[in-house]
Amino acid sequence: MARETTVLKHDSSRESLKPVLDNERVFGFWSYFTFWVSSTIVIQLFIVGQGFVPPIGVLNMLQATIASILSTVIVALMYIINAHAGLKYGVPFIVQARSSFGYYGARIASLIRVLPAVIWYGIGSWIGAEAAGHIVKILWNVNLTALIFILFVIVQTILTYYGIETAKWFNSSLSVIVLGFLIYLISRYIAVGGTDLFSNMTRGGSWGMPFFGSITAAVGILITGAVNIADITRYLKPSRLNNWGGHLLGIVPMYLLLLFSGIFATIVTGISNPIDAMVYVIPNEFVAIIFLLFIIIAQVTTNLTLNIIPPAVVLMETFNVKWGIASIIVGILGGASFPWLLIDNAAFNALIDVYSAFLGPLFGVLLADFYLVRKSELDVEELYDDRKKYKGIGFVSLIIGGIFGAIFLSISWMVGLPIAGFVYWIGHKLFPEDTYKLEKAR
Numbered sequence: 001m002a003r004e005t006t007v008l009k010h011d012s013s014r015e016s017l018k019p020v021l022d023n024e025r026v027f028g029f030w031s032y033f034t035f036w037v038s039s040t041i042v043i044q045l046f047i048v049g050q051g052f053v054p055p056i057g058v059l060n061m062l063q064a065t066i067a068s069i070l071s072t073v074i075v076a077l078m079y080i081i082n083a084h085a086g087l088k089y090g091v092p093f094i095v096q097a098r099s100s101f102g103y104y105g106a107r108i109a110s111l112i113r114v115l116p117a118v119i120w121y122g123i124g125s126w127i128g129a130e131a132a133g134h135i136v137k138i139l140w141n142v143n144l145t146a147l148i149f150i151l152f153v154i155v156q157t158i159l160t161y162y163g164i165e166t167a168k169w170f171n172s173s174l175s176v177i178v179l180g181f182l183i184y185l186i187s188r189y190i191a192v193g194g195t196d197l198f199s200n201m202t203r204g205g206s207w208g209m210p211f212f213g214s215i216t217a218a219v220g221i222l223i224t225g226a227v228n229i230a231d232i233t234r235y236l237k238p239s240r241l242n243n244w245g246g247h248l249l250g251i252v253p254m255y256l257l258l259l260f261s262g263i264f265a266t267i268v269t270g271i272s273n274p275i276d277a278m279v280y281v282i283p284n285e286f287v288a289i290i291f292l293l294f295i296i297i298a299q300v301t302t303n304l305t306l307n308i309i310p311p312a313v314v315l316m317e318t319f320n321v322k323w324g325i326a327s328i329i330v331g332i333l334g335g336a337s338f339p340w341l342l343i344d345n346a347a348f349n350a351l352i353d354v355y356s357a358f359l360g361p362l363f364g365v366l367l368a369d370f371y372l373v374r375k376s377e378l379d380v381e382e383l384y385d386d387r388k389k390y391k392g393i394g395f396v397s398l399i400i401g402g403i404f405g406a407i408f409l410s411i412s413w414m415v416g417l418p419i420a421g422f423v424y425w426i427g428h429k430l431f432p433e434d435t436y437k438l439e440k441a442r
Helices: 029-039 043-050 061-081 084-089 105-140 145-161 164-173 175-198 209-227 240-269 274-279 285-319 323-335 345-373 392-407 409-430
Strands: none
Touching (some): 043 105, 043 209, 043 285, 061 240, 061 345, 105 274, 105 345, 105 392, 145 164, 274 285, 285 323
16 A cells, blocks of 8 residues: 655645655755744734833843843754754654653644644634724724634635645745835834834843743743754755754744734834734835735745644544544634633733743753653654653653643743753653553564
8 A cells, every 4th residue: 555645735644743854844945944044923922022112012122132042042042953854764743742642642742732733723813803804994984803704714714725736835935025014014114103213222121031022922922833843854955054044034034024023013102912013104005005914924824834733633533533624623723712811911821931931841842752761862763662652751741841840930931941851851861761662563
């Protein structure tokens, strides 16, 4: 029987989660770099940036700048260092997780990534719907945001239904457009705000918990994608340039631009609603409509990469459903996540802190397993063997890291990630049972 292709299509099944062969890799450097340029236009980052400075936050401009740069570098490095399981072995995140949690245990652990993805999908779709609703209100003075939200989810589901190559084509082809509009937005804030943007450069602020809490929130937005980056890098032609160059050039500029646009928006407008804060500096209705179209496109590109693929892959693996069916289920779940309640700034930041308390430890376990325990060498055949169903050390480490992350909630992943990684590593030192290799003769 012929091997099913690992390139995700609407009729792909669990079999497509086998390692991606080199001749099936669909991303080269340029397509991967531009793919991330579009995917990193996460309007939620704009909201985080809004919370850095007064009247919403407390940091001064110098502190906000340093927090933005540090957050961006940390995120890019997270993507790079966790990319190797997919890049080297062609396996998706849920298969990578079997190394530390077991065949069935990986399904439980993956829920920590799936749940925030579904919620972010809903929030991103609501932001896109609000942007489209503004267009409708400008043209016809009616409020159809709720209806547009439903249509927005349907359109994204259709795009995802046809697989990874559709997402690649859509995101890569629109990268220049979304980058151009983001630069335009920054220029408008500078034009309207002028010297006021830098009047609070060093006055007041805090180098304490608010500073580290800001970094926690900024990294927390995209630590989600760093956890399951193998889902994407399994389709990337393996090379150092593709990994380092693709992530650094694709993620860093957009990340910084979004954070700074949020910071500038708060200083210039004082408005917390992201769509209102953006439209505030647009000079006329025609330009506003064009700009709102950018926001709509940006939300689609982000959702395709970061918020639909991860849960859809987990659904495929767990329930052995086709990719197309999994995409539809994710769309329904995202639409039912009540994003209009979570877009509030306080609820938004609380959401990031809570899920980061567990995503950070999950990320720490993955890194400790791959680099410290396995020494960057995975036995791929064993990853597809279901005899080792659960691995206790992985779950103990995850729980301990999660508890500490919850205790120090405002800096959740900063605390939980290293603790979980250390507990996992020391657990393998203290209990040197072979948790990875199986006895062939059994």
